[in-house]
Amino acid sequence: MSSDTAEHVRRRAHRVSGEPAAREAHGVPPSGSGAEQVLDLRDLSVQYTRRGRIASAVGGVSLTIAERESVALVGESGSGKSSIARAVLGLLGQRARVAGSVRLGGEDLLAVGDRAARRLRGRDVGYVPQDPGGSLDPLRRVLDQVVEPLRVHRIGDPRDHRDRALQALRDAGLQDAEALAGRRPHELSGGQRQRVLIAAAIVTEPRLIIADEPTSALDVTVQRGILDRIGELTASHGTALLLITHDLAIAADRTDRTLALRRGSVVDEGPSRRLLSSPEHPYTRALVEAIPGRSRTLEAIHPPVPEAGAPPLVHIEGAAKSFGGRRDPVHALRPTDLQVRPGDSVGIAGESGSGKTTLARILLGLTSPDTGEVKVSGRPVSRGDRAIRRVVQPVFQNPHSSFDPARTVGWSVLEPVRALTPRSRAGRPELLHSLFTDVGLDPSLAARRPDELSGGQLQRVAIARALSVEPQVLVCDEAVSALDVTVQAQILALLARLQRERHLALVFITHDLGVLQQVCRDVLVMRRGEVLERGRTSDVFSAPRTPYTRELIAAIPGREGDAEGD
Incomplete structure (x- = not known):
């Protein structure tokens, strides 16, 4: 590799891992200026038949992606972005009717026949889906699942498959690949499972990676690490990237161009950073306005001032919880205090394993602390106490479950x-x-x-x-993390309105600090079972006291664009 090429790869990886800039500033040729086209969609249409009725999901979409280029599709649920990805992957199913052309490296996948198309997809397209829990076989070892694409598509020497799979796991960011290779998915964290999916996607050295909402359920710091790794891999291998996301801030941070989809049609298109900073189409502006922490209607939906001097509805003092045996306990929650008064809005932030969900379960009476005191409306609470349900009610993450x-x-x-x-x-x-x-x-x-x-x-x-x-208290545990940004904004506004009208107290647990900034007056930042920082949300965001809080805030998508514009 020449020094010029090495510098190009280094600068490209640096850009996609968190410092966006114009493609031309980094020597990356724009689409159509000499770079080889990897994916070329022309007038793609997708229709579904159900109970004798035909519904259009995609109507005449065209897009191209060149080598080393990254393109995002953004839009609400039902906008057609996942149908486009599934058309490229051949995963639409029997009820779908597809028209137009889907060219991969010059071959039209819709015209070459199913067997040839499967061979092309398996060799040239890697897929990173949204849900690692539903995408990995719970009964098979991690290594076997990364080897499978090599085996199924007969790529390389079978004797080298194990080494290639281990290297793919390392490339995906699992430095302890040897130790993790023999484990099954339930023995890994969410971030580790997502990295396994990345390894399975890159092990065939594809020309195109399709990442469909690959980080929507992950903590912001884990999310940043996953997206950093995808960006570095696409840069170092010359791979093209098609990123499917509902979050325009992520698209702006991570891709060169963005297409905004609505009801199956492209309504806006351009450089990703431009669409975030100065959207032109009303729909794109609505997507930007819905990003947590960016809404211009923030003051209108901000929670009311709690009652001064009112006795606490929830009083937790010195609550601690450990799991495991006495010899090697896992301290899920170290001694923690929390008070929630009528009209309060308290946010609890932190990565997976920070203790925030354990604290919520103690508050809800689902878990008893090992030590400490828990009172609701002045009454001591124990595990399974039904009386607490009249005062405190939960709203969980996944409405479908x-x-x-x-x-x-x-x-x-x-x-x-x-x-x-x-x-x-x-x-x-x-x-x-x-x-x-x-x-x-x-x-x-x-x-x-x-x-x-x-x-x-x-x-x-x-x-x-x-x-x-x-109830008097709602405990929202990741209650909007699985929703599109526009639907998310609607739910947050609804909660704020209900809080005002019913004078509810809200305890909001989330990995998305943008959400906390929008709906919570006070915030607790937790790490490894401890509260590292607490205070007014505005104070914590404007002057965070700990490096960990600064890291969480820096990981919020779209903030770099704000900084560039200041």
Whole structure:
């Protein structure tokens, strides 16, 4: 490798790992200026048939990606971005009708036949899906799953497959690859599992990587590490990248160009940083406005000032929790204090393993602390205490796993009422109608089952269920992390409105500090079971006292663009 080429790769990797700049400033040729085209979509259309009806998901989309180029597709759920990725990957299924052309390295995958297309995809396209839990075989060792693409597509000498897979794991950021190779997915953290998926995607040395929401459920620092690694790999191997994301801030940080999709059509396109800093189309502006921490309507939805001098609804003093044996305990939570008063909005931030969920489980009465005192409304709380449910209610991360799929959502909303209150059967229909109206849903949706609602609708139903027993505290544990930014913004505004109207206290647990900045008046930053920093959210963001807090804030997508514009 020449010194010029080495410098080009180094600068390119540096840019994609967190310091965006114009492609031309780093010597990367723009699409169509001599760089070889890796992917070329022309007038791609995708339609689905269901129960005799035809629904259009993608309507006439064209895009090209050159060697070393990174392109993002952004948009809400239903915008067509994942259908485009699945069309390239050949994963649309029997109910899909595809028209147009999908050229990979000059070969039209829609015209060469299924067998040839599978061979091309397996050799030239690597895929990093969103959910490592659902994408890895829980019964097979990590190494076997990384070797599989080499074996299935008969790439290289089988005697070298193990070494290539181990190197791919190391390239994906798992330096202890030898130790982890023999483990199964449940023995790894979320970030480690995502890196295994990256290893499986790059082991064939593909010309194109398609990453479909690869970090949406990960902590911001883990997210940054994963995206850094993908960027470094695409730079060093000359690979093209197609990034699917609902977050324009991530697209601006990590890609050269962005296409904004709405209802299957491209409504805006251009350099990624430009779309974030000065969006032109109203839809793109709406996506930017919905990014947590950037909303111009922040003051309008900011929580109310809590009651001065009011006795705490939740009082936790010196609570600590360890797991494992006495010889080698894991200190999930070291002695921690927390008070929540009426109208409070408290955010708890930290990486996986920081102790924030353990603290939430203690607050909810789902886990008893080893030491310390926990009181709700002045009454000591123990594990399984049903009385606490009338005061404190949870809203969890995944609405799809929060409901019985065989029951209507209306039945699930009233479940806490049946279990915890003496309310008569006669008054329940009126209550259900009122709850759905309060959370901005048509009451007729109560008769539907969970699979008939969108993720945003289901999360509103989850909030309605939490409100059904008229609690005083809502504990939101990653309650918006799985939602598109626009739906996320709607849910955050809904929670803020309900807090004002019902004078609720909110405890918001999240890895997304942008969310905390938008909805929480106070914040606790946790690491390894300890509270490192606490105070007013505005103070913590403007003058963080610890290096760890500064690292969390620096990892929020899109902040570099803000800094560049200041």
